[in-house]
Amino acid sequence: MxxxxxxxxxxxxxxxxxxxxxxxxxxxxxxxxxxxxxxxxxxxxxxxxxxxxxxxxxxxxxxxxxxxxxxxxxxxxxxxxxxxxxxxxxxxxxxxxxxxxxxxxxxxxxxxxxxxxxxxxxxxxxxxxPYSLVVNPAFPANTVRELIDVLKASPGKYSYATPGVGNIAHLSAEMFQKAAGVQIVHVPYKGGTPALADLISGQVPICFVSLPPALALARSGKLRLLAVTSAKRSPVAPDVPAISETLPGFNAAxxxxxxxxxxxxxxxxxxxxxxxxxxxxxxxxxxxxxxxxxxxxxxxxxxxxxxxxxxxxxxxxxxxxxxxxxx
Missing domain, CATH: 3.40.190.150 (Bordetella uptake gene, domain 1)
Structure with a gap:
């Protein structure tokens, strides 16, 4: 709603x-x-x-x-x-x-x-x-569907970062796990900046974080932006798919x-x-x-x-x- x-x-x-x-x-x-x-x-x-x-x-x-x-x-x-x-x-x-x-x-x-x-x-x-779903450039997934396939092949192997426990970025990730039927381990940070820093350095492969900083880093090639968590694509990034395009009904803005x-x-x-x-x-x-x-x-x-x-x-x-x- x-x-x-x-x-x-x-x-x-x-x-x-x-x-x-x-x-x-x-x-x-x-x-x-x-x-x-x-x-x-x-x-x-x-x-x-x-x-x-x-x-x-x-x-x-x-x-x-x-x-x-x-x-x-x-x-x-x-x-x-x-x-x-x-x-x-x-x-x-x-x-x-x-x-x-x-x-x-x-x-x-x-x-x-x-x-x-x-x-x-x-x-x-x-x-x-909306929030964004991003991965390290070396991660073997270029789309949400590919990400789900990788995670299903290795349940619990991969971790994901968020700006902390209980915020909507974290809950978006939990919603994603349930909708996709995958298991990933939560690594909470004190804010989006340190979470993205560790994603870029390869300490953690996946991150759910605010869209603007992720978009800027994606354009510079420092991370790969797979999707936004809103029901539809964001007007600020119309070329980035919404998770709902792979998982119908998904909306975690x-x-x-x-x-x-x-x-x-x-x-x-x-x-x-x-x-x-x-x-x-x-x-x-x-x-x-x-x-x-x-x-x-x-x-x-x-x-x-x-x-x-x-x-x-x-x-x-x-x-x-x-x-x-x-x-």
Whole structure:
């Protein structure tokens, strides 16, 4: 399920915004908020895909709200540290979270995370971000089908790297194993950069990682990009197949969305959703997100809440079937 399945609500929201033209007037009529800087939490280190997208978003949101929007990185534990920080923040609209699907299954993977994802206040969906399936250039597979054949011939022989335990890259790999009927050994890293470094050096032969860095390295011949994890090919790499072309129905893209602390007032939520939709309708934002491999699909808070429930079920089933667990 994606936000495209709930287009009607989004179209109504965008119509009310006048595609951003009428939004600033509405903002001026809503009172003092915001009267100081906002903090935008990111659950990953600086320089990664989520961090880049968050900074693109923050730079456009700031002038629209008339206040600084400061990105604050809180990496670790599949971004559950950042989610816990959001959960304990005052519900005043000054702490937001640029989040992705991994936080929805944090309570299944970790013993103590300090938050319940269903109590976090949804502002709206921003879009989705596919991951990539890459191999070392020396690996004897040029396609997903060839990779599956190699892995089936030697169950458990090969390993794969991801940016960590429990993130969507990891869960994409677990979904791939189940769909393809193969066995590969997980080697988690602290981020995509060290994972790719070991892939290139030959320490690990396979990797599931964000698309933009993989695409750049593939173009320079340092790795082989076999596929993307989204249901369809990415507009930023139209020549790269989707895994679904080999395994029909496969879709393991991460949703990205904006959240606020529990019990944030509806008036603030509505204002932030309007600002968010205005930002995401800007042509340069659309272009910048596309360059990072992301697809923009905005939503209402209610649509995002429905997506939460659906993804909790779908990703949760992957976590449980794979036995992913951290103490």
């Amino acid at each position: 994606s936000i495209k399945d709930m287009k009607l609500g989004r179209r109504l929201a965008l119509s009310a915004l006048g595609l951003g033209i009428a939004a600033p007037r509405g903002f001026a009529q809503t009172g003092a908020y915001p009267s100081r800087a906002l903090k935008l939490l990111v659950g990953y280190p600086p320089g990664g895909g989520a961090d880049i997208l968050a900074r693109i978003f923050a730079n456009k949101l700031s002038p629209l709200l008339g206040q600084p929007v400061v990105v604050e990185n809180r990496p670790g534990a599949g971004s559950t540290i950042a989610a816990a920080s959001l959960a304990s923040a005052p519900p005043d609209g000054y702490t937001l979270f640029f989040a992705e699907s991994g936080i929805l299954v944090g309570t299944t993977i970790y013993d103590k995370v300090g938050y319940d994802p269903l109590t976090l206040t949804p502002i709206g969906a921003l879009g989705n971000l 991460a949703s990205i969305f904006l959240l606020a602390p529990p019990q944030t007032p509806a008036a603030i939520v509505d204002r932030l959703n309007a600002a968010m939709c205005t930002v995401m309708a800007m042509p340069d934002v659309l272009s910048d997100f596309t360059a990072q491999g992301a697809t923009v699909e905005t939503s209402t808070p209610q649509e995002l809440a429905a997506l939460f429930r659906q993804e909790l079920k779908s990703w949760g089933s992957i976590v449980k079937s794979a036995g992913v667990r951290m103490e």
